[in-house]
Amino acid sequence: xxxxxxxxxxxxxxxxxxxxxxxxxxxxxxxxxxxxxxxxxxxxxxxxxxxxxxxxxxxxxxxxxxxxxxxxxxxxxxxxxxxxxxxxxxxxxxxxxxxxxxxxxxxxxxxxxxxxxxxxxxxxxxxxxxxxxxxxxxxxxxxxxxxxxxxxxxxxxxxxxxxxxxxxxxxxxxxxxxxxxxxxxxxxxxxxxxxxxxxxxxxxxxxxxxxxxxxxxxxxxxxxxxxxxxxxxxxxxxxxxxxxxxxxxxxxxxxxxxxxxxxxxxxxxxxxxxxxxxxxxxxxxxxxxxxxxxxxxxxxxxxxxxxxxxxxxxxxxxxxxxxxxxxxxxxxxxxxx
Amino acid sequence: xxxxxxxxxxxxxxxxxxxxxxxxxxxxxxxxxxxxxxxxxxxxxxxxxxxxxxxxxxxxxxxxxxxxxxxxxxxxxxxxxxxxxxxxxxxxxxxxxxxxxxxxxxxxxxxxxxxxxxxxxxxxxxxxxxxxxxxxxxxxxxxxxxxxxxxxxxxxxxxxxxxxxxxxxxxxxxxxxxxxxxxxxxxxxxxxxxxxxxxxxxxxxxxxxxxxxxxxxxxxxxxxxxxxxxxxxxxxxxxxxxxxxxxxxxxxxxxxxxxxxxxxxxxxxxxxxxxxxxxxxxxxxxxxxxxxxxxxxxxxxxxxxxxxxxxxxxxxxxxxxxxxxxxxxxxxxxxxx
DNA sequence: ACTGGCACCCGCACACCGAGAGTGCCAGCG
DNA sequence: CGCTGGCACTCTCGGTGTGCGGGTGCCAGT
Numbered sequence: 001x002x003x004x005x006x007x008x009x010x011x012x013x014x015x016x017x018x019x020x021x022x023x024x025x026x027x028x029x030x031x032x033x034x035x036x037x038x039x040x041x042x043x044x045x046x047x048x049x050x051x052x053x054x055x056x057x058x059x060x061x062x063x064x065x066x067x068x069x070x071x072x073x074x075x076x077x078x079x080x081x082x083x084x085x086x087x088x089x090x091x092x093x094x095x096x097x098x099x100x101x102x103x104x105x106x107x108x109x110x111x112x113x114x115x116x117x118x119x120x121x122x123x124x125x126x127x128x129x130x131x132x133x134x135x136x137x138x139x140x141x142x143x144x145x146x147x148x149x150x151x152x153x154x155x156x157x158x159x160x161x162x163x164x165x166x167x168x169x170x171x172x173x174x175x176x177x178x179x180x181x182x183x184x185x186x187x188x189x190x191x192x193x194x195x196x197x198x199x200x201x202x203x204x205x206x207x208x209x210x211x212x213x214x215x216x217x218x219x220x221x222x223x224x225x226x227x228x229x230x231x232x233x234x235x236x237x238x239x240x241x242x243x244x245x246x247x248x249x250x251x252x253x254x255x256x257x258x259x260x261x262x263x264x265x266x267x268x269x270x271x272x273x274x275x276x277x278x279x280x281x282x283x284x285x286x287x288x289x290x291x292x293x294x295x296x297x298x299x300x301x302x303x304x305x306x307x308x309x310x311x312x313x314x315x316x317x318x319x320x321x322x323x324x325x326x327x328x329x330x331x332x333x334x335x336x337x
Numbered sequence: 338x339x340x341x342x343x344x345x346x347x348x349x350x351x352x353x354x355x356x357x358x359x360x361x362x363x364x365x366x367x368x369x370x371x372x373x374x375x376x377x378x379x380x381x382x383x384x385x386x387x388x389x390x391x392x393x394x395x396x397x398x399x400x401x402x403x404x405x406x407x408x409x410x411x412x413x414x415x416x417x418x419x420x421x422x423x424x425x426x427x428x429x430x431x432x433x434x435x436x437x438x439x440x441x442x443x444x445x446x447x448x449x450x451x452x453x454x455x456x457x458x459x460x461x462x463x464x465x466x467x468x469x470x471x472x473x474x475x476x477x478x479x480x481x482x483x484x485x486x487x488x489x490x491x492x493x494x495x496x497x498x499x500x501x502x503x504x505x506x507x508x509x510x511x512x513x514x515x516x517x518x519x520x521x522x523x524x525x526x527x528x529x530x531x532x533x534x535x536x537x538x539x540x541x542x543x544x545x546x547x548x549x550x551x552x553x554x555x556x557x558x559x560x561x562x563x564x565x566x567x568x569x570x571x572x573x574x575x576x577x578x579x580x581x582x583x584x585x586x587x588x589x590x591x592x593x594x595x596x597x598x599x600x601x602x603x604x605x606x607x608x609x610x611x612x613x614x615x616x617x618x619x620x621x622x623x624x625x626x627x628x629x630x631x632x633x634x635x636x637x638x639x640x641x642x643x644x645x646x647x648x649x650x651x652x653x654x655x656x657x658x659x660x661x662x663x664x665x666x667x668x669x670x671x672x673x674x
Numbered sequence: 675a676c677t678g679g680c681a682c683c684c685g686c687a688c689a690c691c692g693a694g695a696g697t698g699c700c701a702g703c704g
Numbered sequence: 705c706g707c708t709g710g711c712a713c714t715c716t717c718g719g720t721g722t723g724c725g726g727g728t729g730c731c732a733g734t
Contacts, residue, residue, distance in 0.1 A: 023696090025695065025696050025697085026696075026697080027695080027696075028695095037707070037708085038707070038708050038709075039696095039708095039709095040698095040699095040707075040708055040709070040710090041706085041707055041708070043696090043697065043698075043699095044698095044706095044707090046697090047697090047698080057696090057697085059714095059715065059716070060696095060697080060714060060715060060716095061695075061696050061697050061698095061713080061714045061715045061716080062695080062696065062697090062715075062716070063695085063696070063697095100497065100498055101484075101496060101497065101498045134476055134478075134484075135474065135476045137472065137474055137486075137488070139471055139472045139488050141471075141492065147438075147471075147488065147492060147494075149474075149486065149488065149494055151474070151476050151484065151486065155478065155484060155496075155498060157484075157486055157494055157496045159438060159488075159492075159494045160437065160438060161437055161438045161492060234595060235595075236573060236591050236594070236595065237588060237591040237592045237595055239591065240583060240584065240588055244583070246577060246581070246583060246587075247577065250583075251574060251577055254573050254574040254576065255574045257573070258571060258572070258573065258574055360727090362726065362727050362728085363727075363728080364726080364727075365726095374676070374677085375676070375677050375678075376677095376727095377676075377677055377678070377679090377729095377730095378675085378676055378677070380727090380728065380729075380730095381676090381729095383728090384728090384729080394727090394728085395685095396684070396685065397683065397684065397685095397727095397728080398682085398683050398684050398685080398726080398727050398728050398729095399684080399685075399726080399727065399728090400726080400727070400728095401727095
């Protein structure tokens with residue numbers, strides 16, 4: 001009994017289970033795959049695989065289903081990456097390239113990803129940290145309130161209403177604006193934060209409270225506290241594929257999706273490449289039957305994460321290919337925008 | 338047999354069915370409500386109500402459940418409006434008043450509405466039509482592309498990327514900007530559309546293509562094609578309450594929610610007051626078990642619709658009260674912003 | 675007009691049973 | 705020593721049968 005064949009068996013089990021959704025037995029296995037040995041031999045292999053924790057039986061004398069550990073092994077060592085067809089690539093590229101602005105790109109990405117994978121798709125709005133300031137605008141709303149608008153090189157527009165606490169002196173806002181622009185235009189957001197903070201001291205003491213309030217709003221915007229937290233979600237109707245039991249397999253996902261914090265955690269720190277989290281690896285106990293496939297996207301100016309949430313019994317090769325492809329196109333699109 | 342009591346019976350049936358989720362029989366009815374007559378009498382009343390189409394039995398010799406027509410009658414004539422408790426009002430008001438900008442108001446409204454009603458909440462972003470222009474900004478992205486930003490009196494910021502098709506001549510953008518602002522500031526969006534269109538002719542013929550492209554983008558923004566279509570959705574986890582059958586009662590709702598066009602239709606033209614659509618009244622066949630409670634909100638500067646989607650067997654008085662209350666606070670908040 | 679009583683109906687829960695799928699193990703074979 | 709065919713065993717699943725209970729409709733009586 002070679003180790004080699006045992007891995008083949010594991011792969012076959014995962015593939016069959018994913019496509020049929022039913023526990024797979026030794027007989028069906030030898031019929032559907034040309035493994036060149038008899039079902040009795042497979043049974044022995046399966047017994048070993050079960051001992052090692054890669055597969056399990058839902059009840060005695062039923063077929064086997066993969067465990068999380070089994071899926072992990074499948075993803076790490078067994079899955080041959082399934083390339084997208086040229087037609088699919090074309091479709092993705094064309095659909096995404098029709099976007100009119102950053103929001104639209106994100107919206108469309110979610111849609112296309114959900115459609116391709118038949119799962120729930122999540123796309124994080126691009127982070128601002130690497131982009132530069134293209135414009136800042138201050139708009140007085142009333143005597144003590146100002147709307148601060150920041151436009152970045154990536155085409156994002158961030159806004160924020162500021163309570164000044166006091167009424168600005170005549171001409172102060174215009175003055176501030178005229179000093180703000182040269183100090184920040186073209187700067188990276190992180191650097192711009194420092195620059196605007198330095199500006200405070202150049203104002204008269206009596207104006208500083210107002211200036212400080214506005215500068216604070218700006219730095220908060222720069223540090224993208226809010227934009228990082230923005231997410232687009234789509235394909236929730238695909239939750240049907242999760243399984244019949246609403247409370248154990250669908251509800252937790254819906255709840256996770258509504259809590260942005262949780263969702264961000266799920267997508268995980270985009271280390272760069274494609275990441276797959278299976279069952280317990282998600283860090284959420286309630287998502288035991290769920291797997292997350294995510295990838296960072298974007299390069300220089302805007303970087304963030306996108307991915308899909310699906311049942312552990314998903315088509316990993318296909319999903320991974322789709323996530324990777326969409327990440328690549330979205331990144332390209334945002335970078336030269 | 339007075340008509341009066343028959344209506345009482347109908348009300349009792351609706352109330353019991355909503356709270357128990359089970360068909361209600363004549364015996365249970367006389368026990369839970371002090372109707373002062375015997376169950377046999379109730380049975381006669383029920384037979385009449387069934388003949389008239391207000392209630393029905395799921396199968397022979399089971400209890401009765403209300404039909405859509407029955408719910409309609411309940412809502413129109415029988416439901417005593419349930420007032421929100423002062424504590425609840427306080428909570429809503431406080432939570433909403435913490436919002437920092439328009440997006441935040443919408444986001445929070447969805448959350449609070451979903452929580453109050455335990456249903457799926459939908460809030461349309463405030464329409465721009467009634468608000469006025471506070472600022473317009475043109476930002477060059479590269480040689481042939483410009484980002485158009487419009488800031489309205491309601492604090493909304495709308496953006497749009499424009500492909501110019503040609504390279505603008507030196508100083509054209511600055512020139513355009515300096516003429517745009519005086520022509521539009523303080524104007525209602527509809528009026529501003531006309532004003533900017535008039536501007537085209539004041540430019541040299543060779544500049545007109547570029548100017549026209551930008552003006553077109555502006556008018557599109559003014560006519561709020563995009564902003565009207567924006568929606569926030571929350572509380573999807575509450576879909577659990579819809580019933581056990583995923584495919585007939587939950588999936589259609591998820592699908593409707595993802596199609597913004599459909600959802601907008603569902604919320605309906607905000608005629609002003611509180612609107613309730615029950616079952617077939619929604620206009621969607623797939624939403625037969627679903628009811629929508631919606632209300633317009635806002636006044637002068639920003640007006641739109643918000644509401645909830647839930648099963649027909651919902652707590653109408655409570656839901657209606659919650660929708661009305663949130664609509665009132667949101668409207669107030671946006672109008673004096 | 676309302677009530678009590680009664681015959682009847684029907685879905686639901688439960689128990690039961692047989693079929694089928696799958697396993698584990700063992701003896702035998704190359 | 706690894707593989708195979710065979711066999712006994714186990715367990716789920718689907719279908720059937722049955723008793724129970726809630727609920728109705730009707731009718732005769734007040």
